Amino acid sequence: MPFSLFVQNVLNGAGLGLLYALVAIGYTIVYGILRLINFAHGDIFMMAMFFVYYGAFLTPIPWGICAVLAIGLTILLGVTIERVGYRPLRGAPRVSGLCAAIGMSFFLENFAIVVFGGRPKPFLYPDVLDKVVIIAGIHIRAITFITPVVCVVALLGLNYLIHRTKMGLAMRAASRDFDTARVMGVDINKTVSFTFGIGSGLAAIGAILWAARYPQIHPFIGVFPGWKAFTAAVIGGIGSINGAIAGGFLIGFFTIMLVAFFPSLSGYKDVFVFVILIVTLLLKPTGLFGELE
Amino acid sequence: MSLLKIDHITKQFGGLTAVSDFYLELEKGELVGLIGPNGAGKTTIFNMINGTYPPTKGKIYFDNKDITQNKPDKIAALGVSRTFQNIRLYPESSVVDNVKVGYHLRVKSSFWGAVFHFPNYVKEENYISQDADSLLSAIGLLKKKGELAGGLPYGDQRRLEICRALATRPKLLLLDEPAAGMNPRETVELMSFIQKIRRQFDLTILLIEHDMKVIMGICERILVLDYGKTIAEGTPGKIQHNPKVIEAYLGTEVSYA
Amino acid sequence: MKLDNRKKQRLNIIAVVGFILLVSWAQITWNPFFTRLANVCAIYVIAAVSINLINGYSGQFSLGHAGFMAIGAYASALLYMSPELKEVNYFITPIIWPLSVIQIPFFPAWIIGGLVAALAGFIIGIPCLRVRGDYLAIVTYGFSEIIRFLICNFQSITNGPLGFKGVPQYTNLWWSWGFALFTVIFIKRLIDSSYGRALRAISGDEVSAEAMGINLFKHKMLAFVLGAFFAGIAGALLPSLLMAIDPYYFQIILTYQFIAIIIMGGLGNITGSVIVGSAFAISLELLRVLETPHVLFTLSIPGIPGMRMLVISILILAVILFRHRGLFGQEISWEWLFSLFSRFSQKLRFRHK
Numbered sequence: 001m002p003f004s005l006f007v008q009n010v011l012n013g014a015g016l017g018l019l020y021a022l023v024a025i026g027y028t029i030v031y032g033i034l035r036l037i038n039f040a041h042g043d044i045f046m047m048a049m050f051f052v053y054y055g056a057f058l059t060p061i062p063w064g065i066c067a068v069l070a071i072g073l074t075i076l077l078g079v080t081i082e083r084v085g086y087r088p089l090r091g092a093p094r095v096s097g098l099c100a101a102i103g104m105s106f107f108l109e110n111f112a113i114v115v116f117g118g119r120p121k122p123f124l125y126p127d128v129l130d131k132v133v134i135i136a137g138i139h140i141r142a143i144t145f146i147t148p149v150v151c152v153v154a155l156l157g158l159n160y161l162i163h164r165t166k167m168g169l170a171m172r173a174a175s176r177d178f179d180t181a182r183v184m185g186v187d188i189n190k191t192v193s194f195t196f197g198i199g200s201g202l203a204a205i206g207a208i209l210w211a212a213r214y215p216q217i218h219p220f221i222g223v224f225p226g227w228k229a230f231t232a233a234v235i236g237g238i239g240s241i242n243g244a245i246a247g248g249f250l251i252g253f254f255t256i257m258l259v260a261f262f263p264s265l266s267g268y269k270d271v272f273v274f275v276i277l278i279v280t281l282l283l284k285p286t287g288l289f290g291e292l293e
Numbered sequence: 294m295s296l297l298k299i300d301h302i303t304k305q306f307g308g309l310t311a312v313s314d315f316y317l318e319l320e321k322g323e324l325v326g327l328i329g330p331n332g333a334g335k336t337t338i339f340n341m342i343n344g345t346y347p348p349t350k351g352k353i354y355f356d357n358k359d360i361t362q363n364k365p366d367k368i369a370a371l372g373v374s375r376t377f378q379n380i381r382l383y384p385e386s387s388v389v390d391n392v393k394v395g396y397h398l399r400v401k402s403s404f405w406g407a408v409f410h411f412p413n414y415v416k417e418e419n420y421i422s423q424d425a426d427s428l429l430s431a432i433g434l435l436k437k438k439g440e441l442a443g444g445l446p447y448g449d450q451r452r453l454e455i456c457r458a459l460a461t462r463p464k465l466l467l468l469d470e471p472a473a474g475m476n477p478r479e480t481v482e483l484m485s486f487i488q489k490i491r492r493q494f495d496l497t498i499l500l501i502e503h504d505m506k507v508i509m510g511i512c513e514r515i516l517v518l519d520y521g522k523t524i525a526e527g528t529p530g531k532i533q534h535n536p537k538v539i540e541a542y543l544g545t546e547v548s549y550a
Numbered sequence: 551m552k553l554d555n556r557k558k559q560r561l562n563i564i565a566v567v568g569f570i571l572l573v574s575w576a577q578i579t580w581n582p583f584f585t586r587l588a589n590v591c592a593i594y595v596i597a598a599v600s601i602n603l604i605n606g607y608s609g610q611f612s613l614g615h616a617g618f619m620a621i622g623a624y625a626s627a628l629l630y631m632s633p634e635l636k637e638v639n640y641f642i643t644p645i646i647w648p649l650s651v652i653q654i655p656f657f658p659a660w661i662i663g664g665l666v667a668a669l670a671g672f673i674i675g676i677p678c679l680r681v682r683g684d685y686l687a688i689v690t691y692g693f694s695e696i697i698r699f700l701i702c703n704f705q706s707i708t709n710g711p712l713g714f715k716g717v718p719q720y721t722n723l724w725w726s727w728g729f730a731l732f733t734v735i736f737i738k739r740l741i742d743s744s745y746g747r748a749l750r751a752i753s754g755d756e757v758s759a760e761a762m763g764i765n766l767f768k769h770k771m772l773a774f775v776l777g778a779f780f781a782g783i784a785g786a787l788l789p790s791l792l793m794a795i796d797p798y799y800f801q802i803i804l805t806y807q808f809i810a811i812i813i814m815g816g817l818g819n820i821t822g823s824v825i826v827g828s829a830f831a832i833s834l835e836l837l838r839v840l841e842t843p844h845v846l847f848t849l850s851i852p853g854i855p856g857m858r859m860l861v862i863s864i865l866i867l868a869v870i871l872f873r874h875r876g877l878f879g880q881e882i883s884w885e886w887l888f889s890l891f892s893r894f895s896q897k898l899r900f901r902h903k
Contacts, residue, residue, distance in 0.1 A: 093609075113860070365761050393744070397751075397763065417744070418743070
């Protein structure tokens with residue numbers, strides 16, 4: 001493999017890995033606090049793409065602003081889903097919560113089919129992202145370069161929110177011990193809303209970058225990336241943000257490198273991800289950075 | 294030969310030492326009390342005996358068998374049963390079904406027998422029904438056998454939990470604060486109930502309790518725990534006047550009627 | 551009202567005989583549209599009752615039903631289809647050797663389909679059921695999609711995305727409802743037994759169940775493997791009813807439908823699973839109205855694809871949020887029927903006076 005191609009693969013892998021990380025964080029922080037697998041998270045990811053798509057398609061608003069507005073809308077969607085669908089069931093048996101999450105996912109997918117149509121749509125994005133940049137003689141698509149940069153900025157922002165703000169402190173407390181946090185005066189409802197907001201916001205950023213890389217969107221586009229992101233969260237150790245980042249990075253990088261080095265196996269990449277999940281559960285069920293149990 | 298031998302166990306959670314170098318031998322038929330302030334490590338000792346988690350150091354022997362690394366279900370099958378400080382019944386199941394769960398570990402029929410009603414299974418099921426009824430009548434809950442366990446008053450739930458533990462046919466019974474939340478009359482009843490089942494089922498009992506009346510009234514031997522360490526051991530009479538014990542309970546007037 | 555066991559047994563026998571007569575009557579007199587619908591109902595009932603055993607009674611959360619059904623469908627069809635039929639179907643990639651010549655009668659093929667699904671359940675269960683938490687949900691979710699992917703890719707075994715066409719139609723109402731009845735009785739007896747109490751104890755409180763001597767792994771595995779077996783049977787009945795099968799039938803959305811049924815019927819409520827399972831299959835057919843264009847009083851209403859499932863998903867959310875014990879509070883039993891009847895007749899008597 002020529003060096004330039006190798007560099008491109010590394011950048012690609014890093015980009016995809018960070019995208020998975022962004023989505024995985026949404027799963028892991030919600031699970032950390034509520035012990036709930038938010039099955040609708042992958043569909044929130046999908047909705048963000050459609051927000052940008054219709055914003056750019058139907059309104060004269062510039063694409064960049066559409067993207068920002070879409071992130072805002074997705075945050076609102078995530079918070080609303082928790083408020084309407086999950087909060088009334090807090091304290092009910094866990095299976096009820098899981099059922100609500102499945103119902104929510106089912107609803108969002110069918111809503112998207114009815115409203116947006118089931119057929120795949122080409123995702124429009126500014127030409128700038130397609131521009132080929134030449135760095136040290138290596139040709140790289142701008143998006144390949146931009147993805148990791150945006151992801152890292154988003155992660156730094158997350159780090160600030162979690163470690164430097166009061167809400168972040170409340171989140172960490174609730175994640176460590178839900179009941180004690182409540183007794184100590186943490187406003188649980190506000191904290192959970194905040195958590196869903198952060199998770200959805202990161203998923204939206206991931207979704208927009210994802211759609212720019214693979215510009216075909218449809219109502220089920222969130223299903224598999226969502227599952228792989230959750231798998232990443234489990235591999236990293238569910239509940240741990242660093243774990244989600246590590247797990248996401250691992251899966252993204254692994255997938256790209258598998259395709260690069262063993263093109264004949266590329267069709268089986270999801271099978272390998274599944275195998276990694278099983279092996280993790282067998283050998284180290286708490287994951288790489290597991291805090292629980 | 295002792296029934297239970299806890300050979301210098303230590304339990305650490307991260308940096309916190311919950312139990313330190315704890316030693317206890319229980320002779321068959323004894324009734325021993327474990328007391329100490331909150332957080333002294335009493336429940337942690339129970340959790341190690343019944344296999345919820347293994348000790349960091351030390352060994353536990355039951356019937357001369359090393360059970361240190363065994364899982365709770367295996368230890369229960371050997372004959373150790375327990376109740377929980379924060380009652381852990383199955384609130385959505387009926388009272389009688391809660392008790393019947395205790396018999397499951399002694400069921401010999403396979404699930405095929407259970408599904409296709411093989412004669413042996415029917416026999417076992419009939420036995421379970423009858424025996425569960427007699428256990429329930431012994432604790433005075435037979436009339437409520439069809440009610441949901443979650444709907445029972447607190448005192449009844451405590452007794453039901455003991456009843457469920459008895460259904461497993463234990464040799465050693467671990468009672469974690471059985472009198473908590475009971476009124477004085479119920480407590481007196483509980484004391485005679487414990488004495489009764491001890492004789493009837495030939496039990497050895499280890500008891501955690503905050504109610505000094507219960508501890509002093511029925512235990513033959515008492516261990517006092519503080520910060521994970523045994524600070525005193527002896528008969529109720531000796532413990533009452535031990536200055537270390539009084540100090541451990543500092544500020545709280547220890548009253549034993 | 552209290553009924554003694556002998557009386558109950560007699561009533562049960564009468565009910566089963568009545569049921570057989572009803573099914574025979576339907577099989578003989580109903581037109582193909584209705585019999586097909588009734589067969590689909592039975593398959594939904596089997597799938598719903600068996601997923602209820604896992605998710606409702608033993609408190610696990612599996613999303614693998616579509617995958618187990620796919621395994622049952624493919625494993626059985628591969629065994630009972632004739633070598634000639636296989637040759638016709640595998641016109642792009644020929645089928646590999648032993649499978650190309652094997653043919654066994656359909657009934658053992660169905661059972662083997664169920665057993666293969668159960669084996670898959672066992673293998674999946676090993677890593678997931680030992681650890682606490684919701685890993686089963688996420689692993690079975692992945693498993694179900696991976697199975698579909700494998701079916702699409704191993705063309706020389708499964709014929710890939712093309713699936714099978716012209717599968718002989720062995721499934722009829724006797725078989726489908728016979729299996730449904732067997733499933734219901736089997737699972738009902740299991741949950742009423744000591745094993746059922748153990749499963750409910752696990753779902754109620756794992757810590758105290760284990761302290762009472764219940765081996766968590768063994769019992770969770772029992773429920774999971776049995777659930778997978780019956781899912782495999784439900785899947786095995788499908789190709790020989792629809793006379794065709796392809797991997798797209800077994801998308802995760804199929805599992806979601808069964809989850810929807812047990813939510814509406816009530817988690818851990820068999821009566822609910824049976825009634826809602828049948829009603830669900832029927833309404834899927836009826837709600838097709840929403841997806842086909844209509845003219846109503848000269849007003850033309852366009853059909854909207856996907857509307858059926860949207861309606862159903864809103865229904866699930868409504869039930870889980872407002873009645874999370876399901877639509878049926880009560881299991882149907884003879885006692886219940888008799889008390890209902892006596893209340894009703896009392897009312898009548900009062901009216902006559």
